[in-house]
Amino acid sequence: MSHIASRLSAVKPSASMAVSQAAKDLAATGVDVIDLGLGEPDFPAPAHITEAAFAAARKERMLYTASLGTVELRKAIVAKFKRENGLDYAIDEIAVANGAKQIIFNALMATVEEGDEAILPAPYFVSYPEMVKLFGGVPVTPACPAENGFRLTPEVLEAALTDKTRWLFLNMPGNPSGAVYTEAQLKALGAVLAKYPKVMILSDEIYEHILFDGRSFVSFGAACPELRDRSLIVNGMSKAYAMTGWRVGYAAGPRDLIKAMATIQSQSCTSVSAPAQIAARAALEGPQDCVAEFRTAFERRRNLVVEGIAKINALSLDPPEGAFYAYIGCAALIGAKTPAGKTLEDDVAVAKYLLDEGHVAAVPGTAYGLSPFFRISTATSDGVLAEAVKRIGEAVSKLEF
Known part of the structure; x- marks a missing residue:
């Protein structure tokens, strides 16, 4: 067995990468998963x-x-x-x-x-x-x-x-x-x-x-x-x-x-x-047109997600001022019971529930030091984001408060 340096004992792997891997593992079983764990633009680099x-x-x-x-x-x-x-x-x-x-x-x-x-x-x-x-x-x-x-x-x-x-x-x-x-x-x-x-x-x-x-x-x-x-x-x-x-x-x-x-x-x-x-x-x-084009798309997607989350009563989201994430408040979900009878005790449990029930991969707020929230990346297509918000809403609607 290898000897691993003690300085690594306090260091955790990247939470966003871990969520993305969990999404890939679930998808490998044939489940249609929407992975919003990583912040990665879906555009190709300009030609x-x-x-x-x-x-x-x-x-x-x-x-x-x-x-x-x-x-x-x-x-x-x-x-x-x-x-x-x-x-x-x-x-x-x-x-x-x-x-x-x-x-x-x-x-x-x-x-x-x-x-x-x-x-x-x-x-x-x-x-x-x-x-x-x-x-x-x-x-x-x-x-x-x-x-x-x-x-x-x-x-x-x-x-x-x-x-x-x-x-x-x-x-x-x-x-x-x-x-x-x-x-x-x-x-x-x-x-x-x-x-x-x-x-x-x-x-x-x-x-x-x-x-x-x-x-x-x-x-x-x-x-x-x-x-x-x-x-x-x-x-x-x-x-x-x-x-x-x-x-x-x-x-x-x-x-x-x-x-x-x-x-x-x-x-x-x-x-x-x-x-x-x-x-x-x-x-x-080189030409900077691509930067403005990407920003316009990201703002449109931000708006789509903000409007969609606003329709889910138990969640909160103030419009992000920049970047391409939505840090969604889920305090109202803590203590709720899932259809399987499990209690959502923290935002880690909320993120797991969204993956298991809604097939949407999100990163729990505990990974960012402020709970209870979960983060989704909005750096993907409008259609994928619309479907993800729909699935989140449906998963939340199945909870017992």
């Missing part, structure tokens, strides 16, 4: 992006690249931050990795000591606390309830900060909630952070282009330039360009942190694959 990678691979040798990414791609990222976010960075302040998750992983490996705390406003992306724990850190997860728009407030932040705090994570628009921060709200958080000079800020902005109801995006870096020397702005290609499988994430941050992350990457995966970097550059420098 000009894939063609750029294919064309280069056909005529060039695909060699190792610099650990931080090719100069050409990092220049494109510098230009993107300037053009879209009003941020000025040099090439040696840019890192490219195999997805935004690896960017975060590298940053934590480079900075977190045993016992360091990371503030992760709940609901948070499922991987944040597990990565913190992997490096001996302690996740601090203050609740940001629906009545606060799932946003961290200065008061809650102040209460969570200690002399052990190493990081504050922000995610906007948020996964799973879709919450978006205004410039004023970010500045108010920045005013608190200014009093804690040892705290670093990781702003995960990978959903920045998926905003609804005419909202405009403000990067944390633009709202709080005075915190530039301790802010890591994280982004990637997966969501805006429907490039999940290409695995290209990137970040801008302090030179010393970026250099440390480069060391880690050079001794682990070396770099992102060369064709994927070529594709990423084509995405950033």
Whole structure:
């Protein structure tokens, strides 16, 4: 039997991946399952992006690249931050990795000591606390309830900060909630952070282009330039360009942190694959019509789900402000009895019931640190979403309250 390192004992596998696998297992038995567990756009990557990678691979040798990414791609990222976010960075302040998750992983490996705390406003992306724990850190997860728009407030932040705090994570628009921060709200958080000079800020902005109801995006870096020397702005290609499988994430941050992350990457995966970097550059420098088209589709789908859930009395859903998820409140279902006579004791049981009875795969809110909710991805077709909402409603109607 293999010896498994003790540091893994506190780390759980990705909840969204686990739900997706459960859906696949059920589907393998012949059941028609709608899998809304993973946040993955159903669009193909735009043709000009894939063609750029294919064309280069056909005529060039695909060699190792610099650990931080090719100069050409990092220049494109510098230009993107300037053009879209009003941020000025040099090439040696840019890192490219195999997805935004690896960017975060590298940053934590480079900075977190045993016992360091990371503030992760709940609901948070499922991987944040597990990565913190992997490096001996302690996740601090203050609740940001629906009545606060799932946003961290200065008061809650102040209460969570200690002399052990190493990081504050922000995610906007948020996964799973879709919450978006205004410039004023970010500045108010920045005013608190200014009093804690040892705290670093990781702003995960990978959903920045998926905003609804005419909202405009403000990067944390633009709202709080005075915190530039301790802010890591994280982004990637997966969501805006429907490039999940290409695995290209990137970040801008302090030179010393970026250099440390480069060391880690050079001794682990070396770099992102060369064709994927070529594709990423084509995405950033090419026509941006696809980004607007995807956003329009995601907003239409958001509306469809919000309207459908509003017709199910026992569920609640405030319209998400961005991203492509619906974080659905299910407090009224707790304590209800299923047709089989089982009591739904928590949102884990609710998600299991929806899979077993409604054949819809959703992720329980406990995975995001705030219950009772369940998350569904709205990054699939209108028809599939309409059927999923119908099935959820039918499953709820069978419960005894």
